Amino acid sequence: MPKFVLLDTRLFAPGADLSGASNKVELSSEIEDKDVTNYRSQGWKEVIGGLGSAEIAGEGQWEAGDPSKVDDASWSELGGTGPYTVCPTDSVVGALAYLVYGLRTDYKVGDAVGEVAPWSGTVKSSWPLVRGQIAHPPGIARAATGAGTALNLGTVPAGKRLYAALHVLSAAGTTPSITARIESDDSVGFGTPVTRAAFAAATAPGGQIARTDGLAITDTHYRVAWDITGTTPSFMFAVSLGIR
Incomplete structure (x- = not known):
């Protein structure tokens, strides 16, 4: 950039x-920064x-x-x-x-x-x-179950985690509900998706965050997927995700 x-x-x-x-x-x-200077620090402050x-x-x-x-x-x-x-x-x-x-x-x-x-x-x-990427933009209304664009974030090494934030910005319809999850796969086509993080069902504006358990993930591609129910439901939401 x-x-x-x-x-x-x-x-x-x-x-x-x-x-x-x-x-x-x-x-x-x-x-x-924590000072650990000692007699073997060669005359330099060590932190x-x-x-x-x-x-x-x-x-x-x-x-x-x-x-x-x-x-x-x-x-x-x-x-x-x-x-x-x-x-x-x-x-x-x-x-x-x-x-x-x-x-x-x-x-x-x-x-x-x-x-x-x-x-x-x-x-x-x-x-x-x-530090990550946007996985779902805020300006697209969703009224049915679906999945977002695949992002190539790379593998998750052992000791690091996949983090994801969900921002539900609006909810319309009769008894609308959206349940989102983060999926991974080893290719952009998502032939065998695996759920890595799941959010609770949301029926109104609000936010949730999730992360994996620190185990290695060998998949390289990630996306958000969602299930929507209700009568004439419509949701606006944004999702961000990244590895740290």
């Missing part, structure tokens, strides 16, 4: 797309990696009135944990994405008279920050 100007950054909170109400998103990650952490800080224009708006979503999430996905450019299938399971730690609103009403907030990680 060449150098670029931030024009269409995407921010998905558990069950809300905050992109249209955001004008600044900052993603940071660090590993704590090893300690605890890792990640943080998402966002701000933008305040809106309220339904669960998709930043005020409603922020109040419902404050003090709770959920999945968050940040895309530097866009959220099309295969786009670069960063996903994390984190705690919504703060929410701030208000400014001086005459100013556009702002908001700001912070999420701090409870799981590792994962």
Whole structure:
């Protein structure tokens, strides 16, 4: 990816797309350094990696009135944990994405008279920050059972995990329900798919995150698949996944 100007950054909170109400998103990650300097360190400070952490800080224009708006979503999430996905450019299938399971730690609103009403907030990680891709875009409504585009992420070595975040952004119809899962296969055709991670059935906007158990996966291709039930159901959702 060449150098670029931030024009269409995407921010998905558990069950809300905050992109249209955001004008600044900052993603940071660090590993704590622990001093292990001793007499055999050749006169140099010696450190090893300690605890890792990640943080998402966002701000933008305040809106309220339904669960998709930043005020409603922020109040419902404050003090709770959920999945968050940040895309530097866009959220099309295969786009670069960063996903994390984190705690919504703060929410701030208000400014001086005459100013556009702002908001700001912070999420701090409870799981590792994962660099991955978008497996399902937010702008396609799904009304029937199906599967998404295959992504070639490569194998998962022993000790690492496949992580996936599901953001259900809207649900319509009578008793609509969607149950999503992440499948893998050794080829793009998915002739023998294997379920690697499964999400609980969702009937309303919200977010879920899942990860594998740390065992090696020799398959190289991954996709999201879903079962939809109900009377005239329709769902808008986004899925991100990656290996760490």
